[in-house]
Amino acid sequence: MLNEALGQGASALRGNPLRSALGALAIAVAVATIVIVVSALDGVRRYAEANTARTFGSDTFLIAQVASPGRISRREVREQLARNPAIRRSELAFLTRYADDTVLYAPNAQTRASVSSAGRRLDEAAITGTTAMLAEIRDLNVVRGRFFRAAEDPDGSQVAVIGADVVDALFPSQDPLGRAIRIAGRRFDVIGLQGRIGSAGSGSLDEYVWIPLRAYERAFGAPRSLQIFARAAPGLEPVVGEDRARVSLRAARALPPGVADTFDVLTPDAARGFVANLSGRIGAAAGPISLMALLAAIVVVTNTVLVSVTQRTREIGVRRALGARRSQILAEILAESVLLSVAGGLSGAVAAWGVLSVLGRLLDVPLIVAPQTVAWAIAAAAGSGLIAGWYPGRRATRLDVIGAIRSE
């Protein structure tokens, strides 16, 4: 019976190709709009996630005095500042000593300062003090030269690894390796160069200058509180590393059981949650607007099917007189409506895919249409078809048979 209904529906659609095409076009436009909006939001989220991974490393977590993604209330900040003592170098040493090959730690202290070399100057470079371990924790993309050696921090060596923007600004025509740069009046030797990484939302990731923490402290003074980047040793679950770090720092601070942590641990998940929240807000505005388009399309399909029913009044009357059941007629009309909508939905999804791939190429961002988005869009189109077919279907099944046969 379903087959028959589908066959009848399809032939009704074919009987009036122009009208059917316009009805399907309405659904196609609405579905394409929805798919584009959803995929664009998805693209924003993916882009932000990729950036988090680039700035942060995807398994990296951060231990800090106060670190919270997004907005937390000022009272919470004040309470955390009052409760959480600054993180000191001695605590980092303790953590490193009891890491037991399960966690890798690297300190991080950053300031914005200018860096110069032979008359050229770059303002606002991100000068970051750290240790050799950072290269094990995150991919720093050192393409030439090397990152620090373990001994260069305790030795207080004045060496630096510089990002691509720094290279462009200071050494436009020379090989920077082995040359000297000046930071806060001190001389540093360039030992490594980073490849171009790109930007993360707010700023370029290529204007970094990495120097050993001890040299950083000499140039800028000891930071009030250290941040510590950490990750579980290769082969271990990320959770194991987080637990170990937490337990160790609690031990270092002699926190009795039941007392809350006096430090914050920020995981990439938490950082991502903030971005997801943001794109959710954009979606809250764009979603209803694109759903209105689908609503308008449903009305157009309803009208198309209604016309088709009206024109076949006589035919329906005759068939009913010959014993066709109401459910059969209803199934046919619903089939017509759903087929029309699904066809529209499919072409809309294809059109959206085309638009997005062209846009993605133009803007140089990967805009991917996820298969589940397409599946949902088609399902929404089919659902719209059911809703659109309901009113014409009801009209057809409630026809007065005699009157219908007599109608012109």
Added chain:
Amino acid sequence: MTRRHDLRRALGEAGGLAIDGLRSQPARSALAILGIVIGIVTVVMVASTLVGLRNSVALLFRELGTENIFAYHLGGEPYSAPTELDAQRPQLKPEYASELERLGPSIRDVGLELIVPAVTSTRALTARAGVNEADTVLVEGVSPNFYDVVGAEFRGGRPFTATEERVRAQVAVLGASVSRALFGGADAVGRSFLLGGDRYFVVGELAPRKGTFFGENRNDSVVAIPVTTARRKFPDARNLVLYIRARPGAREQARAEAGTILRLLRNVPRGAEDNFSMNSADQIIAQFDRIGAQIFLATIALSAVSLAIGGLGIANVMIISVTERTREIGVRLAIGARRREVRLQFLIEAAILSGAGGVIGVAIATLLGVLVAFVAPGFPAAPPLWAVTAGVITSVGVGVLAGYWPARRAAALDPVEALRYE
């Protein structure tokens, strides 16, 4: 018979035929209208929300005084954290105010606003009165003439006095939201609260500002204390904003004078760039508009999709209508109707459908706007008159556009073929 009379007759006839055509198919016409209604409601609601938002932001800046020039030492805007380059610029000094007033003939007076960073790496300021705590206060030090310069309205109490400024009194003027948060809407004047461990007495309370951004205005959250008190209690506050009020109509002169005087006071060498920034409300609004325009366009385009789909619905109905009436058209053409008249008849039919949709849509959008304003005050959604007019005109335009092709098809019919059509 004049040509105009001729046209009117043709229009009347075509209109009559169009209405007859629509009447014969009420369900179909109603659905076509509904499609346009959905589109227009979406577009009008979105457009009026966006414009309302924009206007309320513009008001937010106008409330800082349209005749005022704001001067600050940073390159960016004064409320965000300074970059390192900016931080190297020397700060503005409170003494500049009297110099500007003395030396600038177009300058009427100068108010001071010292912005105290509420959250730093070592503190997070909150205000407390009894069990109530205001968690989002912004702290500023202002001069006694500040409220006169910006034209702020007091709900109760008074601005600071010169004596309070001189003796660095621990007194405060509260923004409307802070006052509500601390004293629950009761009269705050004469009562006291704690800020950063010190007790302050409330001498004045401001009326709520009218301009908002999503229902919020930062000035409603400000706890203002005398600028001298702020400098002593919060020595890390560095961003001093000068509110330079021009004599009526002389804003641009005042800006030029202020620029020259400030360069002189700050020893900026000839030819060097200013080491301070100057802005006015109009300038900030223009900047906001530049950024907002793209978002505005994208959102309108998105909402216009539903109107376009409504137009598709009209086109479809018209095509069906033309096909059904092929014979009728043939007869009319055969007995001497002009093609132009046939085309006009169908165009009018389309325009009536979409125009009706437009009128109903605008009515619904207005109703919804009133409802939203009732449920969420401060969220601007009531369509202004221009949106109403534009909505109706756009919908008729969409209808005519959608009806054009079917109408042309009708007019181009071969009468003989059409008469033969079954």
